[in-house]
Amino acid sequence: MKTTEEIYKILKEKYPESTGDLITGQPVEEFISIAPLKISEICLFLRDNEELLFDNLMNLSGVDDANGENKKDETGANTIEGGTLGVFYHLESTKLRHKLTIKAAAPRENPEVASVAEIWYCANWHEREAFDLYGINFLNHPDLRRILMPYDWDAGYPLRKDYKNPEFYQGMKVPY
Amino acid sequence: MGLLDKQFSDDNIIITKVDDLLNWARLSSLWQVGFGLACCAIEMMATSASHYDFDRFGVIPRPSPRQSDVIIISGTVTLKMAIRVKRLYEQMPDPKYVISMGSCSNCGGPYWEHGYHVLKGVDRVIPVDVYVPGCPPRPEALLEGLMKLQDKIRHETLVKKSA
Numbered sequence: 001m002k003t004t005e006e007i008y009k010i011l012k013e014k015y016p017e018s019t020g021d022l023i024t025g026q027p028v029e030e031f032i033s034i035a036p037l038k039i040s041e042i043c044l045f046l047r048d049n050e051e052l053l054f055d056n057l058m059n060l061s062g063v064d065d066a067n068g069e070n071k072k073d074e075t076g077a078n079t080i081e082g083g084t085l086g087v088f089y090h091l092e093s094t095k096l097r098h099k100l101t102i103k104a105a106a107p108r109e110n111p112e113v114a115s116v117a118e119i120w121y122c123a124n125w126h127e128r129e130a131f132d133l134y135g136i137n138f139l140n141h142p143d144l145r146r147i148l149m150p151y152d153w154d155a156g157y158p159l160r161k162d163y164k165n166p167e168f169y170q171g172m173k174v175p176y
Numbered sequence: 177m178g179l180l181d182k183q184f185s186d187d188n189i190i191i192t193k194v195d196d197l198l199n200w201a202r203l204s205s206l207w208q209v210g211f212g213l214a215c216c217a218i219e220m221m222a223t224s225a226s227h228y229d230f231d232r233f234g235v236i237p238r239p240s241p242r243q244s245d246v247i248i249i250s251g252t253v254t255l256k257m258a259i260r261v262k263r264l265y266e267q268m269p270d271p272k273y274v275i276s277m278g279s280c281s282n283c284g285g286p287y288w289e290h291g292y293h294v295l296k297g298v299d300r301v302i303p304v305d306v307y308v309p310g311c312p313p314r315p316e317a318l319l320e321g322l323m324k325l326q327d328k329i330r331h332e333t334l335v336k337k338s339a
Binding site for chain 2: 148149150158163165169170172173174175176
């Protein structure tokens with residue numbers, strides 16, 4: 001059983017380039033930030049290393065960090081430029097009984113994160129959900145398409161902070 | 177006004193109006209589409225079960241819209257589902273009736289403002305006969321809604337087109 005600090009030391013030693021900061025002192029659980037394109041490599045290590053054995057991906061969720069610059073477009077609607085979109089991974093080892101939270105933050109303009117669907121199969125639909133609602137592109141995902149919204153939804157990604165609902169969808173009025 | 181209002185004038189002969197006979201037949205066996213959407217559907221199932229017994233009104237769920245008279249929109253109608261709801265309604269033979277059950281299908285319910293995926297009222301895609309308020313409505317409320325629909329059918333006539 002290891003604490004997040006101990007796991008952070010192991011990761012920092014093994015992947016000094018790709019491992020970011022250990023973020024503590026926030027109202028959420030402490031988490032380690034990881035480079036988005038290296039996440040699959042590190043997750044495979046986390047799963048297979050004898051000391052870690054994270055065999056269970058409890059949850060994978062997208063988050064709009066909304067840390068970019070707030071702007072108004074020509075219609076007066078809010079848009080966000082720059083900043084990041086995040087993906088949080090909540091891992092658990094059922095054998096060693098420890099847990100870990102990691103985060104990958106990708107730039108908002110081109111959010112690309114390496115897929116972990118081949119490491120934990122349950123990530124497949126979770127990543128499709130994050131793609132559907134935040135537009136995060138998971139590289140090497142076996143079947144990356146919308147999962148909740150209609151397949152022909154072309155009005156953007158609804159859980160982004162600067163999302164604007166369309167007036168009509170297939171002839172049906174959307175706003176109240 | 178009951179069907180047997182005019183009484184028997186002879187052995188085994190009932191005298192009534194064609195309208196009354198047809199309306200009586202229709203309102204006494206409203207077969208519903210076996211179709212549920214969200215938490216309201218659980219309440220609808222409770223209404224069908226033994227305690228509230230929808231069947232005593234002649235309501236039984238049919239697995240095909242082509243054999244059904246009434247569709248109960250029981251729950252949140254998402255934009256994705258609205259297309260399917262409309263198709264189900266169009267597959268039903270006339271005369272057909274719609275009961276909108278619960279706040280979501282009446283007007284969008286709790287999703288009215290931020291529900292990017294919710295149709296704000298099923299009456300935007302299909303015509304509704306009876307709205308049942310509630311979140312979800314109790315079985316008694318649904319039964320009341322059905323009786324309202326029966327009332328509506330009872331006063332229909334062949335002469336002019338019904339709603």
